[in-house]
Amino acid sequence: MSFILYLLAGFVSGMLGGMGMGGGTVLIPVLTIFLGVSQHVAQATNVIAFLPMAAFALPRHKKSGYLRSDGLALVIIPALISSVIFSFLATIVGGDALRQLFGAFLVALAVRGALSLKDDIVARKKGKTKSSSAE
Amino acid sequence: MGDKMRRILCGLGTGAANGLFGGGGGMIAVPLLKSAAKYSEKEAHATAILVIAPLCAISAAIYSFGGFFDKSVVIPAAIGNIFGGLVGAALLDKLPAVWVKAAFVALMLAAGIRMLVG
Numbered sequence: 001m002s003f004i005l006y007l008l009a010g011f012v013s014g015m016l017g018g019m020g021m022g023g024g025t026v027l028i029p030v031l032t033i034f035l036g037v038s039q040h041v042a043q044a045t046n047v048i049a050f051l052p053m054a055a056f057a058l059p060r061h062k063k064s065g066y067l068r069s070d071g072l073a074l075v076i077i078p079a080l081i082s083s084v085i086f087s088f089l090a091t092i093v094g095g096d097a098l099r100q101l102f103g104a105f106l107v108a109l110a111v112r113g114a115l116s117l118k119d120d121i122v123a124r125k126k127g128k129t130k131s132s133s134a135e
Numbered sequence: 136m137g138d139k140m141r142r143i144l145c146g147l148g149t150g151a152a153n154g155l156f157g158g159g160g161g162m163i164a165v166p167l168l169k170s171a172a173k174y175s176e177k178e179a180h181a182t183a184i185l186v187i188a189p190l191c192a193i194s195a196a197i198y199s200f201g202g203f204f205d206k207s208v209v210i211p212a213a214i215g216n217i218f219g220g221l222v223g224a225a226l227l228d229k230l231p232a233v234w235v236k237a238a239f240v241a242l243m244l245a246a247g248i249r250m251l252v253g
Contacts (some may be wrong), residue, residue: 003211008215010212014219019226021239023219026156027212029246033253041205043157044198047191049213050158052187053220056201057181060224066181068174073140075164075172076186078146081225083190086154091201102156103250109162110244117236 005035010049017053024050025106032099039099043090155199160187173174185209194218 017023018102024046034061061067090098145167153160160185166178167187198204 002207006208006211007215010215011219011222012215013212014216014221015223015226016219017216018220018223018238019235021236022159022162023216024156024248025162025243027216028156028158029250031208031212033246033249037136037205037208038203039235040198040201040203041206041208042204044159044195045205045208045212047153047194047198048204048209049216049252050191051188051195051205052213053216054184054191056217057184057220057224058188061181061184064177066177067185068172068178068182069185071142071172072182072186074142075146075149075168076189078143079150079160079186079190080193082147083154083193084149084150086151087194087197088154090155090157090194091197098155099253103247105152105156105159106243106247107251108247109159110240110247113236113240113243118232120233121189129235 002035006031009035013046014049014053016058017050022109023053024107028102029106039095039102040091043098136156138171143165145171149186150190153187157194174237 009027013022013023013027013030016026027046027049028039028042031037031045032039037045058067093101145164147162148167150166152163161180164183164186165179168174169176170180172179248251
C-alpha cells in the first residue's frame, strides 16, 4: 500500500517538475507531512528521484535547443563546492531543526512566488505580453 | 557587480539550498540564470536541470553515506517522478499558467507553515 502512495507522491511532484516548477519542494513536504517519512529520508529520496527524471528531460531539452552551456562552469563549480559543504551540514543537523529550516525556506519561496504572481496578473491586465519578450 | 561574480554567487546559492534542503535548487537557479546569465525563461528552466543534476548526485552520495537511503521510499517515488515528469511536460501548454502558479504558491505556503510549527 505504501508503495502506491510513494508512487503517487512521486507522480504529482514529477508533474510539477515537468511543468518547470519545483518538484522537490512538493515531494519532500508530501512525504513528511502526509506519509510520515523522516525529513532526512525525504530529502535523500528527492535528490535520487531527480536523477532519472533529469536523464529523460535533458536530451529532450537539448533537442529543442534550450540547453545552454556558455559560461556555465562559473555557475557549476561554485555550486558543486557549496553543495558538498551543505549536504554534509544537512546530515549533521537534527531532523526537527532541518524540517523547520525547510519550512522557513518554503514560506520564503511562497512569498517570492506570490509577488511574481502579482506582477504577472498586473502585466496581463495591462495587456502586455511580458513573458513572450523573454522567450 | 560583475557578470562573473553574479554567476559565481548564483552557483553558491543554488548549491547551498540544494545541499541543505535536498531540493529547491531550481527555485534559486532559474531566476538567477535569467538575471545573472541573461538566459530566456525556457533556457533557464532547461539549463537549471543540467546544473542541478550533478548537485543531486553529490547529495545522493553524501546523504546515503549518512544512512538516509531508504529503497522502499526511493524506488516508487523515482518511478512516479519519471511518469509525472512526462505528463507535466505535456500538460504545460494546456493549463492556464497563472492558476497553476497560484495553486503551487498556496501549497508551498501551507506546507511551509505546517513544517515550521508542526
